Amino acid sequence: MTRTPLDLRVRRLDPEVPLPAYGNPGDAGADLCTTEAAVLAPGERAVLPTGIAIALPEGYAAFVHPRSGLAARLGLALVNAPGTIDAGYRGEIKVIVVNLDPREKARFERFDRIAQLVVQQVETVRFHEVSELPGSVRAEGGFGSTGGHSAVGGGEGGNHYASVVSDREGQ
Ligand SMILES: O=c1ccn([C@H]2C[C@H](O)[C@@H](COP(=O)(O)OP(=O)(O)OP(=O)(O)O)O2)c(=O)[nH]1
Ligand SMILES: [Mg+2]
Numbered sequence: 001m002t003r004t005p006l007d008l009r010v011r012r013l014d015p016e017v018p019l020p021a022y023g024n025p026g027d028a029g030a031d032l033c034t035t036e037a038a039v040l041a042p043g044e045r046a047v048l049p050t051g052i053a054i055a056l057p058e059g060y061a062a063f064v065h066p067r068s069g070l071a072a073r074l075g076l077a078l079v080n081a082p083g084t085i086d087a088g089y090r091g092e093i094k095v096i097v098v099n100l101d102p103r104e105k106a107r108f109e110r111f112d113r114i115a116q117l118v119v120q121q122v123e124t125v126r127f128h129e130v131s132e133l134p135g136s137v138r139a140e141g142g143f144g145s146t147g148g149h150s151a152v153g154g155g156e157g158g159n160h161y162a163s164v165v166s167d168r169e170g171q
Contacts, residue, residue, distance in 0.1 A: 006057070006119065013092050014051030020117050029065055029116025032095060040099035040106045045079055048095045048114055056087040061122045064095055064115050075101030078115060085117070093117070 010019055013035075020030035035051035056062060064083030070076040079096040095115045099106040108114060138145075 006060075008119065009055045011053040012051060013049075013053060016111075017051035018111065020052060029067075029118050031067070031113040032064070032093065032115045032117055033111045034095065034108055034114045035110060037110050038097075038108045040076075040097065040108075042099055042102055042104065045096065045098040048097055048108070050093045050095060050115075052093050053090055054085070054093065055090060056085065056119070058087050059121055059124075060087055061085060061120060062093075063118045063120065064093065065118055067113065067116055070106075070114065074104070074106045075099060076106055076114075082118070083115075 012019070017033055017035050020032055022030050032050045032052065034048040036049055038046050038048060040046055054062065062085035064078065064081075064085065066076065066078045066081055077098050077100050079098050083094075083096065085093060097106075097114065
């Protein structure tokens, strides 16, 4: 069964920028382009404009996700991944990128696809303060409570994570 896509109003703030587009039918993320060329030195970050503004219906949010091809090839990450676009936001969608490659610059031309936008329904809640929460199997276990990882534990000087956890337990 084919689902009817949600109609979303988009404003082009740059008349030439391509509209966000899905690479394949059924993809979750629609690609966003940068309207500015950029060169990022190793470790450098930048806020890239997309030339796009949207009006999401109430009860929706859009999330700016990294593109895995750029992550694998260039070491490009989004500092705030995923970036949250609130339903009421009418400004330009911007993408906060960082070059995590230790040696190579990351170069982008105008209209390169730099990130992808995932539109989702979201709940808003009313927060009711209580003195006790209902029980659960997990209870307060977290941060690796279900088992370790080969990179964590043992190994010389490599267990910063475990020391953080045990410091907290001592408090
Ligand atoms: O990657 C992003 C993340 C956010 N935004 C825009 C849309 C979002 O609705 C607004 C605020 O984002 P967020 O709530 O994450 O930032 P904040 O630091 O909490 O700002 P504010 O105080 O405006 O909520 O900024 C972007 O354009 N790109
Ligand atoms: Mg906010």
